[in-house]
Amino acid sequence: MTIYVNNKPLQTAAADVAALAVEIGLPAMAAVAVNNRVVPRAGWEAHKLREGDKLTIIRVACGG
């Protein structure tokens, strides 16, 4: 299926957020929102992905 990660289309076989995290090699300190709702890490496995889902994934960056 096709989902969108930070507005870019991505073909994935991942059934849930946890599987996607493994597939894309998500770094340790990151956060995921699906369709603008934050998904807590503990709920990644339970959160199934659907065709067309829009994900926001952030990680740490340098900043003041």
Next chain:
Amino acid sequence: MEKLVIAGREFGSRLFLGTGKFSSHTLMQQAIEASRTEMVTVAMKRIELENSNDDMLQHILRPDITLLPNTSGVRNAEEAVFAAQMAREAFGTPWLKLEIHPDPRYLLPDSVETLKATERLVKMGFVVLPYCQADPTLCKRLEEAGAAAVMPLGAPIGSNKGLRTRDFLGIIIEQAGVPVVVDAGIGAPSHAAEAMEMGASACLVNTAIAVAGDPVAMAEAFASAVEAGRMAYEAGLGTVAEHFEADASSPLTAFLDEE
């Protein structure tokens, strides 16, 4: 020196460090160590799927350092609340440097949105440290809304201009019931010392250290300046004379002429 306490957490250092603009992660790490800081700010960015490797955190994470994620990039309270939730998830901390500055030219904080976001985030259990205008009325309102500290600016972010808001910072410090952290514009150790002598609780410095000729030595210079300024404040500065006449500090006996 008295310890700084924010939201029940004690800090041995009154210098907070930003992690932007360093030419390398190694240099950033060395500057963090030299600064003796216990609070370091970080930002968030969207991951790029092609390039998700960045070892930045390895250079920051230490048991004695509190991470303070910021909300840089958000334009209003709603976006700030979303960013805060993401930060809490990513870093596992409710501590947050709230910054809402929609105008890219001056990066000045939007007071209305900052107050709105503070009210909401405090209710959601965040430890909110808002970057804000050096506005004494606003700072009181932020405190009443439950901000753990206020972070008024000395001058625009990255400008190194010093305490252009000095007189207002003085009022904020006088009135505050929460720690006052002077953030933005501090460009030299003397500026930091000045803020601390005035009674500021801490200073947040980034650009002045990161872009210095020798960032590590500059970090150490800032550490000394912040400590010296705080010590001077606690020691109690002498009063400044209203006139310009001298007040002798040595006895005025003319001993050289004495037989």
